Amino acid sequence: MTETRANTPSDRQVWSRALPIFVNYAIVALMMTCAVGVVVGVIQALSSSWNGAYLIVVCFIVAFEALYTARVMRRIAFPSREWASYRIGEVVSIMILLKALIYIMRGAGQFLIDLPKWQHDFLVSFFTGEYLLACVLVLVVYLVCNQFANDLFELESDDATLERERKNDFRNNRAASHKQLTLKVVLVAGVMIAVTLMGRTFLRIIGGGAAAASIDQEGMPSYALGLLAYVVLGFLLLSLTRLAALRAAWYRERAPISPDIAWRWALYVVVFLVVIALVAMVLPTHYSVGLLQLLRYAAGLLISLLQIVIYFLLLILTFPLNLLMRLLGNSPVTPNRPPPVMMMPPPASPDQPTGANPLLDLIQSILFWAIFLFVVGYALSQYLKRHSALLASMRGIPLLNWLMKAVSVLGDWLSRLSGQVTAMVDAGLKRLRAQAELQARMVSPARRLNLRRLSPRERVQYFYLAMARRGSESGLGRKPAQTPREYAATLDSATPEVNNEIDALTDAFIEARYSRHDITPIHAQTAQSYWERVKSALRKKKSAV
Amino acid sequence: MSEYFALLIGIIIGLAALLQEDFVLTLLYFVVAAYALSRWWSGRALKAVVVKRIFNNRAFINDKVEIHIEVHNSGRLPVVWLRLHDSLPVELSGSEIFRRVVGLGPHATQRFTYTIQPPRRGYYQVGPLYLYSGDLLGMAEEEGRQGHIDYLTVYPRVMSLTKIGLPSRSPMGTLHHHQPIFEDPSRVRGKRDYVAGDSLRRVDWKASANLGRMQVKQFEPSIALETVILLNLDRDDYYYRSRNDATELGIVVAASLANWITAQKQTVGFATNGADVQSMAADGRAPVLPTEKGRAHLMRILDILARIQTTEKQTPFIQLLRRQRVHMAWGTTVILITGDVNDALFEELFIARRAGLDIVLILCGHVIAADEIKHKAQHFGIQIQQFASEADMDIWRR
Numbered sequence: 001m002t003e004t005r006a007n008t009p010s011d012r013q014v015w016s017r018a019l020p021i022f023v024n025y026a027i028v029a030l031m032m033t034c035a036v037g038v039v040v041g042v043i044q045a046l047s048s049s050w051n052g053a054y055l056i057v058v059c060f061i062v063a064f065e066a067l068y069t070a071r072v073m074r075r076i077a078f079p080s081r082e083w084a085s086y087r088i089g090e091v092v093s094i095m096i097l098l099k100a101l102i103y104i105m106r107g108a109g110q111f112l113i114d115l116p117k118w119q120h121d122f123l124v125s126f127f128t129g130e131y132l133l134a135c136v137l138v139l140v141v142y143l144v145c146n147q148f149a150n151d152l153f154e155l156e157s158d159d160a161t162l163e164r165e166r167k168n169d170f171r172n173n174r175a176a177s178h179k180q181l182t183l184k185v186v187l188v189a190g191v192m193i194a195v196t197l198m199g200r201t202f203l204r205i206i207g208g209g210a211a212a213a214s215i216d217q218e219g220m221p222s223y224a225l226g227l228l229a230y231v232v233l234g235f236l237l238l239s240l241t242r243l244a245a246l247r248a249a250w251y252r253e254r255a256p257i258s259p260d261i262a263w264r265w266a267l268y269v270v271v272f273l274v275v276i277a278l279v280a281m282v283l284p285t286h287y288s289v290g291l292l293q294l295l296r297y298a299a300g301l302l303i304s305l306l307q308i309v310i311y312f313l314l315l316i317l318t319f320p321l322n323l324l325m326r327l328l329g330n331s332p333v334t335p336n337r338p339p340p341v342m343m344m345p346p347p348a349s350p351d352q353p354t355g356a357n358p359l360l361d362l363i364q365s366i367l368f369w370a371i372f373l374f375v376v377g378y379a380l381s382q383y384l385k386r387h388s389a390l391l392a393s394m395r396g397i398p399l400l401n402w403l404m405k406a407v408s409v410l411g412d413w414l415s416r417l418s419g420q421v422t423a424m425v426d427a428g429l430k431r432l433r434a435q436a437e438l439q440a441r442m443v444s445p446a447r448r449l450n451l452r453r454l455s456p457r458e459r460v461q462y463f464y465l466a467m468a469r470r471g472s473e474s475g476l477g478r479k480p481a482q483t484p485r486e487y488a489a490t491l492d493s494a495t496p497e498v499n500n501e502i503d504a505l506t507d508a509f510i511e512a513r514y515s516r517h518d519i520t521p522i523h524a525q526t527a528q529s530y531w532e533r534v535k536s537a538l539r540k541k542k543s544a545v
Numbered sequence: 546m547s548e549y550f551a552l553l554i555g556i557i558i559g560l561a562a563l564l565q566e567d568f569v570l571t572l573l574y575f576v577v578a579a580y581a582l583s584r585w586w587s588g589r590a591l592k593a594v595v596v597k598r599i600f601n602n603r604a605f606i607n608d609k610v611e612i613h614i615e616v617h618n619s620g621r622l623p624v625v626w627l628r629l630h631d632s633l634p635v636e637l638s639g640s641e642i643f644r645r646v647v648g649l650g651p652h653a654t655q656r657f658t659y660t661i662q663p664p665r666r667g668y669y670q671v672g673p674l675y676l677y678s679g680d681l682l683g684m685a686e687e688e689g690r691q692g693h694i695d696y697l698t699v700y701p702r703v704m705s706l707t708k709i710g711l712p713s714r715s716p717m718g719t720l721h722h723h724q725p726i727f728e729d730p731s732r733v734r735g736k737r738d739y740v741a742g743d744s745l746r747r748v749d750w751k752a753s754a755n756l757g758r759m760q761v762k763q764f765e766p767s768i769a770l771e772t773v774i775l776l777n778l779d780r781d782d783y784y785y786r787s788r789n790d791a792t793e794l795g796i797v798v799a800a801s802l803a804n805w806i807t808a809q810k811q812t813v814g815f816a817t818n819g820a821d822v823q824s825m826a827a828d829g830r831a832p833v834l835p836t837e838k839g840r841a842h843l844m845r846i847l848d849i850l851a852r853i854q855t856t857e858k859q860t861p862f863i864q865l866l867r868r869q870r871v872h873m874a875w876g877t878t879v880i881l882i883t884g885d886v887n888d889a890l891f892e893e894l895f896i897a898r899r900a901g902l903d904i905v906l907i908l909c910g911h912v913i914a915a916d917e918i919k920h921k922a923q924h925f926g927i928q929i930q931q932f933a934s935e936a937d938m939d940i941w942r943r
Contacts, residue, residue: 178683179549186549190556193569197560224568231572235579235682242683250628255644261626264648268625269681276582280575371574 017158020244027237028148029063031188032141034230038192039137041226042199054105055134059141062094066142070149094142098134099126144188151181155241157248171252174245181241185234192227228281232273239269284367456524457512463531464509467491467502470535474542484510498537505530580684586622587680588688593620594627594649596674596692603698607662610697612671614657618649628677634669637661666701666796668822668852670694698851701793704801706941736760771812771836772878774799775869777862778819778855783884784911791910792855794932795882798907800850801938802880807843812836815846816869818860819853830860833869863890866897875901882907886918895925907932
């Protein structure tokens with residue numbers, strides 16, 4: 001009994017193992033949902049009568065199912081009869097359920113109408129265009145999820161798995177799996193971008209000028225947000241799986257892992273991705289028209305140049321052949337002339353009427369180009385850093401060398417500037433803090449004092465000192481050489497109506513300050529009553545002055 | 546990994562340029578920003594990590610040395626993960642190896658402690674502490690940095706000795722001596738009336754003023770008798786099968802004797818032909834410590850004994866003795882710890898003895914011609930002792 005208990009994993013262990021798997025599956029399912037959302041969005045834009053919103057939900061469920069099944073199926077040998085029957089059964093079930101769902105959405109009447117048709121021409125009437133499209137989408141999701149599931153399984157790194165690997169001296173190549181996963185995420189993203197862009201282009205073509213104008217004015221379409229969500233989720237998945245891969249490596253090294261790493265990681269990655277996504281959405285894209293035209297123009301120019309080069313090469317190669325043909329009396333072979341270089345006009349400057357406020361346009365334009373140049377510069381610097389040989393050879397070219405030196409000087413200047421700005425900000429913050437502290441100190445300590453926390457002796461002393469402070473505010477400040485009684489005489493002469501109170505408070509202070517016997521709370525209360533009367537008298541005097 | 550993201554960026558730019566779509570730039574911003582910020586964050590965060598290693602850098606064998614490591618993030622950026630690994634030499638590999646994976650918030654500090662238990666004397670390198678960190682997305686390779694190196698000095702075993710039969714002619718140090726060769730001005734025996742020829746330095750002016758006649762101080766005769774330990778660490782002078790144990794035993798004997806002499810408040814010097822890793826000399830030989838007294842001096846000797854290594858024919862022991870003999874005062878007790886004594890060394894010892902030095906020979910480990918050496922030593926009037934193991938030193942502990 002005890003042994004059974006010892007071998008049974010605790011709830012916490014089960015959760016610690018299941019939670020990362022569940023989270024990863026949920027992210028992949030959501031990614032697939034986003035991907036399908038994008039495709040559905042594009043198709044809906046092309047065919048407004050079609051409503052494929054249900055496919056988004058279906059694909060989420062199918063993705064989850066596919067991931068789970070792929071995990072379960074690892075126990076079954078491949079290829080085997082059992083494996084094939086399981087898989088075929090699964091796919092057929094999905095397709096039937098999908099058909100059923102379509103009928104549920106359309107109503108039972110449609111089913112009853114279609115049912116007799118199946119008997120006559122099953123293939124045509126069962127596999128309708130809409131159903132086929134839905135099947136294709138669902139099957140693609142199913143296959144992609146199976147691919148993701150393999151990598152996710154390899155990347156699992158719960159304690160039990162890692163301990164088993166350690167015991168059996170076997171290890172999964174998690175780094176390779178992570179790389180594979182990254183490639184798959186990137187490829188799916190690429191396909192989605194291509195689908196979206198082609199869909200929009202197709203929409204422009206079939207819609208004519210009005211449609212193109214409305215698309216251009218639309219800005220970011222809703223399904224593009226799905227694309228962005230897919231990329232964000234993809235990055236989240238890559239981050240979490242990276243943690244899994246690292247965790248496995250740390251476990252192998254027997255390095256104790258701080259328990260807060262996992263939640264810190266999750267927190268940081270979510271904040272990081274959300275912030276970047278928000279920034280990316282806020283940054284301007286309107287002025288990219290000129291840039292993209294420029295890029296297309298450059299691409300066209302490059303292609304034309306290549307064509308010229310090929311033409312000349314062919315000309316050189318065919319020249320001896322032509323001579324031979326002339327000798328034989330045949331017409332010479334001439335390669336096709338290259339088309340004229342596509343001399344497109346330079347991109348339009350962003351002075352087109354894009355907005356009501358030209359200043360805002362200018363700021364957006366500057367911001368855009370600054371960001372773009374930064375991106376290009378950063379990418380180039382990263383590339384050159386990785387290819388030191390290329391960098392060295394580039395230094396040999398005088399113009400490039402000069403340019404690199406100029407960039408280096410600019411970089412140094414910016415770095416210095418950044419340092420100076422940081423120093424200035426730090427100095428400013430320090431000054432502000434110092435001022436705040438000074439102000440806090442300037443506030444009378446009496447106002448921050450908690451009388452209840454003082455002992456009766458301290459309270460009596462406090463009331464006397466408060467009297468001295470009030471006195472000094474009324475122009476009756478205590479001189480350093482004055483004894484308490486001498487000071488009392490000064491106050492007496494100025495406020496004769498509270499003579500007795502001043503003398504009594506002074507006596508109480510002397511007793512509290514110089515005696516050793518206990519000062520009772522009653523003493524303190526009496527001193528407080530004296531002080532309040534003296535205070536009101538001094539206030540009156542002050543207002544009179 | 547970054548090549549895939551470069552691929553993604555390429556796809557985005559290419560399609561955007563080809564199909565003239567602005568919204569793709571948002572994606573481009575996102576991917577580039579994620580890539581750039583991720584790399585920048587991990588590199589910058591690691592640079593802001595400050596590591597301190599605090600420990601007692603001197604210990605005895607099998608002492609538990611606690612090493613405290615303080616990791617502080619001095620930057621405003623959090624360090625998502627930080628892998629720490631403190632490297633230790635092979636000799637300390639039996640001890641706990643420090644490895645940790647932590648996350649550090651901005652300006653956060655974490656402290657760790659691990660314990661090492663050095664099994665033998667030595668001068669061990671502790672560190673460097675390796676720090677590794679990386680980004681959240683796996684876009685950059687793991688970045689590493691080395692911390693500083695510290696050293697741990699592990700003293701040799703010091704046996705507590707109680708009774709050492711050193712030559713009676715040379716009581717240790719500044720004890721009373723019956724031969725009035727030198728007088729110790731710090732030991733006043735009495736006073737007498739001044740006689741012509743007495744040095745004015747001997748006049749006791751206070752006593753003269755008190756008595757009304759000139760008084761001179763009389764001092765006890767004494768001589769500074771010193772002990773010098775000469776340790777032979779030339780491997781060839783030890784029997785090859787027990788070379789390592791015998792040299793280690795020699796070091797233990799030297800350390801124990803130095804400790805005992807210092808406990809007697811006497812002066813002791815030390816010289817060896819072994820190699821010291823911290824030596825300033827070009828040939829790496831250990832420094833010679835002149836005779837001094839006190840705990841600080843003993844610790845200096847133990848420091849050298851902790852670091853010392855055997856050599857091969859670098860400085861012959863006889864040469865060391867010759868070189869040191871000229872600096873030794875008359876009556877100095879010379880304790881030679883070695884694994885073998887040949888005729889040339891006996892000859893040198895005889896010369897030293899004739900020069901007024903008291904010689905004590907200690908043979909360590911297995912000595913092939915031990916009986917012959919003992920016989921010769923008796924012939925020359927040299928006290929000799931042989932220790933095959935640490936247990937043999939018990940004769941000094943009874």
